[in-house]
Amino acid sequence: MKKKFSESQITPENVFWNRRKFIQNFALAGASASYFATLPVGATSQDLSGDGLKDELSSEYVITHHNNFYEFSTSKKKPAEMAKDFKPGKDWKVAITGEIDKPGTYTLEDILRWGQVEERIYRFRCVEGWSMVIPWSGFELNAIINKVKPNSKAKYLEFKTLYDPKVFPGQKRGVFGMHTLPWPYTEGLTIEEAAHPLTLMATGVYGKDLPGQNGAPLRLVVPWKYGFKSIKSIVSIHFTDKKPVSTWTDRLPNEYGFYANVNPEVDHPRWSQATERRITDESFFGVKKIPTLMFNGYSDDVAYLYKGLDLRKNF
Template sequence: MLIRHASDIASSEITDYQLYLNRRSFLMGMAALVLSPTRSAVAAPPAGAPLSAARNEQFALEDSPTSFENITTYNNFWEFGPNKDDPARLAHLLKPRPWTVQVDGHVARPRRYDIDELARLFPLEERVYRLRCVEGWSMVIPWIGYPLASLVKRVEPTSKARFVEFTTLHDPAQFPGQRKSLLSFSSLDWPYVEGLRLDEALHSLTLLTFGLYGQVLPNQDGAPIRIVAPWKYGFKSAKSIVRIRFVSEQPKTAWEKAAPSEYGFYSNVNPAVDHPRWSQATERRIGEFRRRKTLMFNGYTDQVAALYTGMDLQRNF
């Protein structure tokens, strides 16, 4: 267990999971939550390689997109470290080319894809989605990708496939947060694993994502490939994926293993289910000071509520 003194906790870390390891700093952290995040000392990176995609107006929002600077300097990406500015500060260590993604498990057509081949399999589109994080902040991001369902159908899951498991790259040389040392945060069981039910993976909202804001994904945002499921908390969207595996049993995900009382498998945005250490009833959009009400399923109720008909969403959190 890593113990840190309150004086060591940067304001950019407020309400991170790190507080779980330091109960004495909890009240201080909750009081500071109402303040805007401190501007990262890391400047926004220059524009990356362009990635063209047609805007899909079906997924347009009235909300203004969060600035590119905030999207790329205020991130949760524990492979780089627990601080919000760690991903931008250390992103240069990740080498997103060459890169392959293994797609296997209970499928008729397993295959290892080169990342650029995978990105060209289907037409790319831009979709503007809300992203809501479990700590109580949110963003609006113009993502670029195609429906995960397109890839799922291509590999032909068998009748045994009930869940889809996503595995992130495990390479401590590229991800300092994975290093097992007293100077790094190593409570997660690497590699990072996430999962969706097969019907969730097939939902039209679930995006296999290769870019944002008209360019390839920046390293700190999950390059070169990630999942975006906008009705779930952000940590469900696996980043820097190297394997997509179709399985019969519900995957044991990284945060479930680390803190099962706090992070459930479904992790749907539900303002009626509080995190054990704070309310989820409100959120603060990055770039704004005021708080706003958290929307059920992050505002995507009409599209996804039918997936959970008859389920107890307090128990299946």
């Protein structure tokens, strides 16, 4: 059940939409501006930023220079510099295994053939209390699910990030002093969440290839959940009958639950989740503080997934 909002509800539009028009015209002329991010003829652009409130796009600089990617660094600014040489190509491989009819190791080129790439504007809410509005390029995760054909035992999907300390120096040292996270980074969804039409496998942002610091070449985007669920640089998708143990849930189970749905009524043990700081431009000053919406503004689309589930206990 997709809601489509008018483009005029997002401001400013000119930078992104003019670029989009340019890229599409470039593609129509037969010259591919970008293998991953150029939209095929007939691709669509949708504002799915939530409840229709007027939202301002976060700038491209902010989106690509304010990142949590601890495989590189705990600094939000350093991943952009550290990822400058991380440019995975078409030979990137993803192992898709488990309770499915068509297990295998597929290249990025294989996977990109399965789904229709489109542009989507989503709200992005970090568990730390900041948020953005991001124009992604990508395709519905459901395209992968339909291709590999899960069987009746497949209740969950488990995702893993690339483990390679040569690429990700944060994987070979403690992230927080002497303590480290259990690598590789792992996340999970129920199969119903994964198959929801809002769940996106992102391949680009602002009409360009997804940069390394944003999780190139494939990252999950689940807009009604806190950002740590949107796992980056995916190399493994496993269909299973057991609930995956997510990395942050494994490390701090009282702070980071499996579902991680945006919920202003359930505070993080160390801070309130009732409001958020909306980051729009590179100055990072005068950040607007706004009320947080249940399910990040996507209640009408996703609340039915959790009918009968106590969202305080199952946070």
